[in-house]
Amino acid sequence: MKLFEHEAKDIFRAFNLPTPPGGLAKTPKEARERAVEVGKPVAVKAMVLAGKRGKAGGVKFADTPQEAEKRAEEILKMRINDLPVSAVLVEEKLNVEQEIYAGITVDRNERKYVVIGSASGGMSIEELAEKSPEKIVKMYVDPNLGFQPYEARQMAISMGFKGKAISQLGSFFQKLWNIVEAYDVELTEINPLILTKEGKFFAADARLNIDDNSLFRHKAMIEKLKREPVEQNDRERMATEHDMAYVELDGNIACICNGAGLTMATLDAVSVYGGEASTFLDLGGGADAERVEKGIEIALMYPKVKAILVNIMGGITRCDEVAKGILAARDEGEITTPMVIRMVGTNEEEGQEILKEAGIPFLKTMEEAASKVVELVKEVA
Amino acid sequence: MAVLVDKDTRVVVQGITGTQGRYHTASMLKYGTKVVAGTSPGKSGQEVNGVPVFDSISEAVKAEDATASIIFIPAPFAGDAALEAIAAGLNPVVVITEHVPVKDEIRMIHAAKQKGITVIGPNTPGVIVPGAKQKVGIMPGHVFSDGKVGLMSRSGTLTYEIAAGMTNAGIGISTAIGLGGDPCVGLTTIEGVKLFKEDKNTKALVIVGEIGGDAEERAATYISKEYDLPVVGFIAGRTAPPGKRMGHAGAIISGSAGTAAAKIKALNDAGVEVAEKPSDVARLLKESL
Known part of the structure; x- marks a missing residue:
């Protein structure tokens, strides 16, 4: 969940972190x-x-x-x-003396929080990493001890600050860490953090992203914001309500699959055969007929969709349930575009039997299915 | 031979009385897994599929000599469950649960590290060793056949897809490990390669990666220097746009970091052939074996 700058700054002030x-x-x-x-x-x-x-x-x-x-x-x-x-x-x-960068995020490799600072802020951290990587100071946070005041001061010292600024900027980093801990922040950036000509530090900007998986711990904070945690269109909202992963893209082939990796690989396979996907829709594990039907319904609400590719590798998901879902969608008149189905795995034969009886063709490999759906889209267009 | 799990592994299922716990306990038992105990606070004395239920891990370990754990506990409590398993010295600890807060992941991963314990996942399908008839996970066992290729992956069904392709081509698997789809996971790709390197019966590796982070790049650097056996790769998300999470929390291109192109290049530079389609993995393996 991304907070607006003013929402983030309300939190900053509650932690005595100065804002203009x-x-x-x-x-x-x-x-x-x-x-x-x-x-x-x-x-x-x-x-x-x-x-x-x-x-x-x-x-x-x-x-x-x-x-x-x-x-x-x-x-x-x-x-x-x-x-x-x-x-x-x-x-x-503000009366700017110096623009500084301060941030804390999760380092995926170390699997630790990392505190990042640079005495030359103002530009993005990516730009900074490219132009003057030597000016970036990083410290990993001990998973047991947290981030200590002496480490926060060390950040300021390593960034080149002297005198009173060491404690002032150190305290800034310390408070930022306290916010990260309190709110399950996965990324925070203050860029720029301003040192004024009067010698004071202010968070001129504020970026605060809270780990979506932790929102159950922060209900009171979210309630105060009086808004939805994430801005979504109707299709995205429906997918979220049904616990499906849904991403809209620029092409015209909707890929409905089970599992995030398989869905990504299906998008890629479509592109290998010269097509372009419009939709990443991961039904998740163990989808039943109703869920499959709902997935098709959501996919078809997106105007860019010209064809559907259903690709199921049955594990916990059963192919007979998938087939029933497809059948239900067809009988409800929901399917308005060409559709290609590939499903293998658990109860494959039962599923294929259901489709055969209903006169719905299916394919056995992902490659055949991807190339077929691209062909169909070209015919429609 | 295998890594992490062998024929002597004795599994405790945390959250055995829940829907997922029950279903997969039955499925693991059917496959041959030695599921010796389950936990569910307040439900000791019950049985699930003939498996005794205990109030805590320490009781389960005392009564049934459990050695490893698999966790089916809802995300808000999964971190606590993992810490309980780690405290009891179970190894590995397989965390199936999706949507675990990253703060909890960091805590469990480092608590395990300090005791020399391997956490697999969170958000993983688990580990399977076909030769020992042991699966500590939720994967469909029949698509994995016994053999000499190690398989590591950041995804679930895509792994089954590739494993099924290998099985159809007559290529068996020593151990398959789901590393998990989250940004922070216990066992990383490079650590997985190191484990397989120590396993005398693993003669080749398959690495199934996806966009996000640089775990594959790091593994590639290690492979180029330290790993001499054949390795085949596959990277999902070549057409994924930047800035969007593609289902897995960890599958996101941030800025210009974590692209499939960068991973494929790093693997190629390390002498690893990367398949364009999942079905190409088995073919490339045959060529390199």
């Missing part, structure tokens, strides 16, 4: 009020869950409240990465 003075505005008029409250030149920032917001024009500066109102009006009309901007954050424009 300011507040949220949903209308240009509110933006003006926020700017009056700040009483200084401000930054007006689009609240969208999209990267490269600055490059898309989603961050603008204003010297006066009137100007802030105008900038807010412009930004609230924008779409960034095809997402609407529902609010802006109006914050004091």
Whole structure:
């Protein structure tokens, strides 16, 4: 679950991690009020869950409240990465001495949290890793002990800070770690973290992604946000409700399979034969007839779909159930496009018998099925 | 011979009284697995398919000399279950459960490491050793035949697909390990290669990877230096777009990292042939054997 910048900053402040003075505005008029409250030149920032917001024009500066109102009006009309901007954050424009990068994420290889910092922030960590990898400081968090204050200070020292800044920045990292621990954060980034000319540190930006698998532990926090954890279209929401993994792509062949790896491999096989997939739909383990029918229904709701490829490797999933589901979808009149079926494994013969009797053709290998569905799509087009 | 599990492995099923626990206990017993105990707090004295149920792992170990664990506990409690198995010294600990929070995964993986215990998964189909008639997992046993090829994979059904292809081509398997589809898993690809290297009866390896992370690249580096037997690879997700989780929590291209192209190149550079389609794996194995 990705938090909006203002939501993340509410959490930051609750942990005494300083953010620039300011507040949220949903209308240009509110933006003006926020700017009056700040009483200084401000930054007006689009609240969208999209990267490269600055490059898309989603961050603008204003010297006066009137100007802030105008900038807010412009930004609230924008779409960034095809997402609407529902609010802006109006914050004091800081007196920048230095832009810093601070982040914590999970390192898949070490299987530990890793704290990352760099004295030259402002650009993305990928860019930074490419341009000046020597400036990136990393420390792994001990899974038993957590992240200690002396380690947090060491981050600041290794990043080149001296004097008072060592404790100040160290405390920043320490608090960021406390947030990661408290909220099961899988990725947090402050970029830029600003050191002002007055010698103070502020989180000018805030990215906070919470591990979706941990949301059962954070119900109170989610309730406070008064919104759905993830923005989804109707098809995605239906798939989630039925515990299916569903991803929309740009092609026109819907791949309905059991298991994430097999579904990915099926998408790839379609491409080997010159086709392009529209849909990744993993029914999960042990799908029954009803589930198969629901999967077909969801897949067909996506307008780009011109053909369906069902590829089942039966383990816990039984081919006779799959066949019954396909039959039910056909009899309900749900199947409006050509469909190719391949299923093998548990109760394969019973399943194939059901399809045969219903006059629905099926194939035995994934390759035959993928090449067949590509052929059919070409005919339709 | 095999890795991680052999004919003497005695399995305790954690969460044996749940739907999944019951179903797969029956399936494991049918395959030949020595399932000697199950746990479900408050349900000691019951039996599931003739397997005695205990309140805790320590009781199960005391009464039935269990040596390994398989976990069918819902995600919010799976971390605790794994820690209980690790504390009792069971090895390996196979965590079938999907959607375990990453914080809990990190904790269980490092607790196991400190005791020299292997965690397999989470989000894994488990381990199967056809030669010993032992499966500690949820895979359909009949698609795996006994032989001399080690199989490692980050996915479930795709593994069955490839194993079935191998079986049809007359190529048997020494041990097949599902590594798990999460970003953080206990046994990693490179550690799997090292285990198989020590197994005298494994004469070739199949590595089934997918997008996300760089486990395959790291294994490739190791293989090029340390592993002399034939290796065949397959990578799922060549057409997956960046930034989307493709079913598995770990199957995601972040920025430019974790692409199938990078993995295929690393494996090729290490002398590993990578199949374009799952069915090509058996053919490439035949050629290299």
